[in-house]
Amino acid sequence: MATGRTHRPATRSRGIPEATVARLPLYLRALTALSERSVPTVSSEELAAAAGVNSAKLRKDFSYLGSYGTRGVGYDVEYLVYQISRELGLTQDWPVVIVGIGNLGAALANYGGFASRGFRVAALIDADPAMAGKPVAGMPVQHTDDLERIISDNGVSIGVIATPAGAAQQVCDRLVAAGITSILNFAPTVLSVPDGVDVRKVDLSIELQILAFHEQRKAGEDAAADDGTAAPAVAKDHRKGPDGDVPAVMPA
C-alpha cells in the first residue's frame, strides 16, 4: 500500500450493520411524516412501503435496535422516532462547518435540510479573501486562516468540503488536524484520512455516469455489436480540461 486507506476497518459498529445504519434516516423521515399526521402506530408493512424497502428488511433492521414493536399491533410511532433519533445521535446538536463557499457551498448553506434534525451550520469558510465577511445564508463567510480557531471554538466535529478538487485534500488535512473526525466530501477527489476519521462522498458526476451506463443499456443493444478490440489507432491527443475533466469522446 502506497497511500493511506480511506476506509474504516471495522463494520461492527456496536453490532448494527452499516447497511442498516444507512437506512435508519429513511425510516426516521417516514416516521416523522406519520408523527406529523398524528398516526399513533404503524405496521412494518406500512412503514416499509413508505420508506421504499422490504418489510422483512425493515423488521430485521429494527431488531438490531431492540424489540420496540408490539406483535399484533405494530410500532409506536413516537417511541420509534425517539429511539432512532437517539441511535443516530440526533438528540444532540451537531455543529457543522462548510468549507468552500462557491455555488455548491452557498447552496448547502441555504439548504434547509442542514438546519433541521440537529445539524447546525456553525461557520462558512472560504479561501477567497474577497469572500470574507460577505453574508451567505445570513452568516458571514470567514477566511481559511481562521479554520483551526473556528473549529476549536465551536467544538465542531463534522466538516463539509465543497471546494474545488485541487484544494480538497489540503483542506481535509487541515480539518483533520484541527480535530474534525467526520467529513462529507463534495469535491471529486479521493481523500486520504487517518484511521478514526470517517469520510462520506457525494459525487454528482459519478451518479450521472452510473445513470448513463444503465441508460445506454436500455437504449438498446442494437449498436452494441462492435467492440473496441480492434479500435483503430487510438487517438493520442485528448482535449484536456484545466480541471481534469476530459469528455473522452473517441472515434467509434
Added chain:
Amino acid sequence: MATGRTHRPATRSRGIPEATVARLPLYLRALTALSERSVPTVSSEELAAAAGVNSAKLRKDFSYLGSYGTRGVGYDVEYLVYQISRELGLTQDWPVVIVGIGNLGAALANYGGFASRGFRVAALIDADPAMAGKPVAGMPVQHTDDLERIISDNGVSIGVIATPAGAAQQVCDRLVAAGITSILNFAPTVLSVPDGVDVRKVDLSIELQILAFHEQRKAGEDAAADDGTAAPAVAKDHRKGPDGDVPAVMPA
C-alpha cells in the same frame, strides 16, 4: 443504490456487477489524471491506490470488461480510458434537464462536473413563473408548462430533480410520462417509478445522519478501548442518554 419501490433484479447488466459499474467512474477519473500527465501505462497496484480501492478488486472489475492489461507491464492508460468511457456510455452526448432552479438547482447548473464527460445541460425548468426567462448559468429558465415539449424536442432521457420534497413525485411522474428513463433525485423523498426507470438518490441529510451515528459512537467510547467486540453488553433495554427520557425531538 437505486431507490424506488421497483426492485428490479439488477437485470444482470451484461454480466457487469452493479458494484463494479459504480466504481468505473472512479477509475476513469484516476486514469484521466494519469493521461494528462502523459503516463503511458499503469499497474493495478498504482491505479488502485489512486482510486482508493483494493488492487485485487480493481483487477476483478476490469476482468468483467475484458482482458485489457498486459501481464508484467500493466494497463495502457489511453486504451483503458477509452474502454471505460465506452462501457459507461460516455462516448455519446447526454442531454440533461434540471428541474427546480432554487439554490441547489442553480448550483448544479453551474457545476462544471455536469458539463464535462459527455453530459450537457439541455434545459433548466422551474415552476415559478417569476423565474421564467431569467438566466441561470447562461441559460434561460423555462417554465414547467413546457416540460414535456422540452424533453421531447431535445431527446432528453436523464432528468435531475432539485425541487422541494413536496413537488418531487409530481415532477417525477411528468418526467417519466414525457419519456425520461433515468432520474437523479436530490429531493428528500422516496420516488415511485415504473419498471425500466432508474432512480438514484443524493440526500445530504441522510449522509449527515450517517456521519452523526459514527461520530456519536466515536465520542461515546473514549473511556474504554475502542474495540467494539468488548461491548456485547446487553445494556440496551432502557438506557437513557444524558438528556434523560425525553420525548422525540421533532425536527421540522
Added chain:
DNA sequence: CCATCTTTGTGCACGCGTTCACAAAGACAT
C-alpha cells in the same frame, strides 16, 4: 379462559461482493 387473528422477530438459505493466493502470461536479460 380459550380460540383466533394479526404482526413481530428471527433462523435459515441464497446470492452478491470482497479478498486471498496463485498459476498463467508476457517482458526482459543473458
Added chain:
DNA sequence: ATGTCTTTGTGAACGCGTGCACAAAGATGG
C-alpha cells in the same frame, strides 16, 4: 532459447446483506 521477474487474471473461500417463511407473542372476541 531459456530462465527470471513482474503483473495480470481468476478460482475459491469467506462474509455481509437480503428475503423467505414460520414460530412466538400479544391483541381481540366470545
